Amino acid sequence: MPLYQAAMTQEITITRLGHQGDGIAPGPVYVPRSLPGEVVSGTPEGDRLADMRVVTPSPHRVAPPCRHYRACGGCQLQHASDGFVAEWKQEVVRAALAAQGIEAVMRPVHTSPPQSRRRATIAVRRTKKGALAGFHGRASDVITEIPDCHLLDPALLAAIPMAEALAMLGGSRKGVMAVTLTLSVAGLDVAVRGGKPLDGPLEVALGQLAEVQGLARLAWEDEVIAMRHPPAQNFGKAAVVPPPGAFLQATRDGEQALLAAVRETIAGARRVADLFAGCGTFALPLAETAEVHAVEGESAMTAALDRGWRRAQGLKRVTTEARDLFRRPLLPDELAAFDAVVLDPPRAGAEAQVAELARAKPPVIAYVSCNPVTFARDAKTLVQAGYSLNWVQVVDQFRWSAHVELAAAFSLAHIGG
Numbered sequence: 001m002p003l004y005q006a007a008m009t010q011e012i013t014i015t016r017l018g019h020q021g022d023g024i025a026p027g028p029v030y031v032p033r034s035l036p037g038e039v040v041s042g043t044p045e046g047d048r049l050a051d052m053r054v055v056t057p058s059p060h061r062v063a064p065p066c067r068h069y070r071a072c073g074g075c076q077l078q079h080a081s082d083g084f085v086a087e088w089k090q091e092v093v094r095a096a097l098a099a100q101g102i103e104a105v106m107r108p109v110h111t112s113p114p115q116s117r118r119r120a121t122i123a124v125r126r127t128k129k130g131a132l133a134g135f136h137g138r139a140s141d142v143i144t145e146i147p148d149c150h151l152l153d154p155a156l157l158a159a160i161p162m163a164e165a166l167a168m169l170g171g172s173r174k175g176v177m178a179v180t181l182t183l184s185v186a187g188l189d190v191a192v193r194g195g196k197p198l199d200g201p202l203e204v205a206l207g208q209l210a211e212v213q214g215l216a217r218l219a220w221e222d223e224v225i226a227m228r229h230p231p232a233q234n235f236g237k238a239a240v241v242p243p244p245g246a247f248l249q250a251t252r253d254g255e256q257a258l259l260a261a262v263r264e265t266i267a268g269a270r271r272v273a274d275l276f277a278g279c280g281t282f283a284l285p286l287a288e289t290a291e292v293h294a295v296e297g298e299s300a301m302t303a304a305l306d307r308g309w310r311r312a313q314g315l316k317r318v319t320t321e322a323r324d325l326f327r328r329p330l331l332p333d334e335l336a337a338f339d340a341v342v343l344d345p346p347r348a349g350a351e352a353q354v355a356e357l358a359r360a361k362p363p364v365i366a367y368v369s370c371n372p373v374t375f376a377r378d379a380k381t382l383v384q385a386g387y388s389l390n391w392v393q394v395v396d397q398f399r400w401s402a403h404v405e406l407a408a409a410f411s412l413a414h415i416g417g
Contacts, residue, residue, distance in 0.1 A: 008195055011041040011055060017088055021076035021402030025049075032138060033079050035060055047228050060084035065114070066150040073138035074151060075400035086111060087142045089394045089404045096376035097392075103382055104408075107393035112251040114150045114399065118183040119248050122160060124167040125176050131164035133179070143176070151399065156181050156325045159188055162213045170220070175351040180245050184231035187216035191245035195220060219244030236285030237315060240308035243300040247278050254397030255403070258381055259285055261407035262342055265366035266290075269340035273362075275353060276345045280305035280318075282368075284341070287315040293338070295330065329353035332360035338369055347373025351381075358385035365410040372404050379408070388413045 014023035014034045023034030026162045031049045034040050039056035042049035054061070060108040064070075064078035086109040097104055123143050124133040134145040151158055163179040171177050175194055179361035182189040190210075196202060198220050210218040222244055232239040233248060242248065249255035262282050266272060269290050274283040277294035279301045286292050287309065296302050299322035307320040323330075325345075330351045335341070343350050346369055357365060358381050365382065369375035379389055390409040397405060398415050 008043050009041055010044050010049065011039060012205060013051065014038045014040060018388045019092065032076070035080055035084070067148055067216055068144055068146050070383075071137055071142075072135050072144040072146060072149075073140065074135040074146065074149070076138075076402045077396065078150075078400045082111065085342070085400070086394070086396070089396060092404050093372045093375075093392055095393060096372035097379065097389075099303075100376045100380040102376065102379055102389060104389045105391040107391050109394045109396055110257040111253070111396040112253040112399055115153055116251040116253055116399075117152045117156065118180070118252060119250055120156055121178050121180045122163050123162050123176050124171060124179050126167050126171040126173045131167040133160050133163045133167070134287055142174075153183060155183055156189070157189075159213075162188075162209075162215075165209060165213075166190075166192060166195070166206070169209060170198075170202050172196060179381065182231070182248060183234060184216055185239065186229035186231050187214060189217045189231035190215055191219045191222075193221060193245075198223060198225075217244065233279070235280045235283075235308065236288055236312075238280065238284040238287075238308040238312035240279050240284070240304050242279045242304050246301055246304070249281060250397040252295075254395050255281060256283075257393075257395045258405075258407050261395070261409070262286070262366040262368065265390075265407075265409040266300070266340035266342065266364055269364065270336075271338045272340045272342060273330065273335065273338040274342045274344075275330065276343065276350070277302070277305065277320075278344070280308055282317065282342050282344065283318060284308060285314070287318045289316070290340075291317045293319045294324050295325060297322065297324045297326075325350065325353050327352075329356045331356055335360035335362055339363055341365045345369070345374075347371040347374065349378050351378060354378040354381050358382055358387075361385065361412060363412055367408045367410060368406070369408070370403070372406065375406065375408070379410075382410050386413050387411065 012025040014036050016024050016036050018024050025032040035058035038058045040052050042052040060081045062081050069078045090106050119404040122133050123136050132143050134143045137144050177194040180191040206225045216229045216231040218225045230241045232241050272290045272292045274294045276294045277283045283292045283294040302322045306320045386412040392408045394406050405408050
């Protein structure tokens with residue numbers, strides 16, 4: 001028996017990290033929670049190594065600060081030093097750009113502090129004895145409870161029992177509910193998906209729960225059940241009430257870092273186009289110094305942005321347009337009215353819109369991206385059209401994760417940085 005076990009155990013050396021944060025050895029063999037240069041042993045299972053044990057640790061290995069890390073899938077890189085993670089995320093961006101033949105000045109990484117996540121989606125399931133809420137384990141349907149999570153703002157952690165209560169009222173034993181918790185000026189904004197179909201008794205029970213828990217708003221599959229106070233988000237001088245579950249930057253700290261990068265890039269602009277504008281994260285603060293045209297695919301978001309602008313004081317003119325920029329990008333004759341453009345697309349990037357920007361050639365473009373690969377593809381189009389990529393800054397809102405976000409500044413080469 002010992003000989004059989006020995007034959008099954010394999011010792012390998014990790015050569016690099018993949019885009020999901022896994023260590024990779026020749027083969028390739030994927031080893032979660034390992035670091036480049038480490039010698040590890042374990043049991044081969046296809047292209048993965050199970051029951052991993054570190055034989056020779058990396059000098060960048062640290063003790064994970066969170067006791068849930070081994071079971072929870074919310075973080076991938078707590079076993080690595082902050083300096084290593086920052087350099088690795090920069091290298092992910094460098095490599096993506098290099099694959100497109102582009103070099104860039106990399107500014108220091110800005111990393112949000114622990115316990116600063118103001119928005120998170122919690123997985124909740126009913127059980128025989130009650131309910132279970134937390135994050136899914138890595139590549140698993142198992143939910144890990146996270147009472148001492150180091151990511152979430154303490155106010156979100158305190159709301160987890162309320163998420164369990166929602167499952168008790170409207171969850172199914174057969175499925176998992178997704179409960180999105182968002183901190184707002186007025187308190188907790190809650191949006192639920194995957195629950196039972198809404199009926200009269202359930203609606204009454206949910207309304208009572210919202211009142212008892214003091215929720216600012218509770219939505220069930222996009223239908224607002226209760227709103228004690230408008231769950232506003234402050235974007236500069238404006239207060240915006242987003243639609244239930246609408247996109248919001250993960251941390252206030254990260255949002256301010258991205259906004260500072262965008263402001264620096266378009267400084268002096270008088271008319272700005274904010275494309276993929278969401279509810280006004282950039283458009284409304286930028287309206288303190290420039291007229292802004294905000295374009296977003298979801299009409300509920302543009303409506304919220306517009307209401308926020310109309311109620312604010314001291315802002316220049318902001319116009320909104322609900323438009324699918326993947327299918328109907330702004331064309332050069334429309335873009336001619338602007339002396340700066342802000343882009344903040346989803347992970348797919350902005351290929352169609354960037355092609356039109358390359359033709360229109362606005363003087364400066366501030367690009368915010370959550371996917372280095374699609375960013376690099378779009379950057380190549382702009383560089384080939386005559387733009388300089390002046391600098392790139394990684395803004396790490398998703399601390400200890402493999403997720404990479406960035407802000408970048410483009411200007412026409414003859415204008416300079």
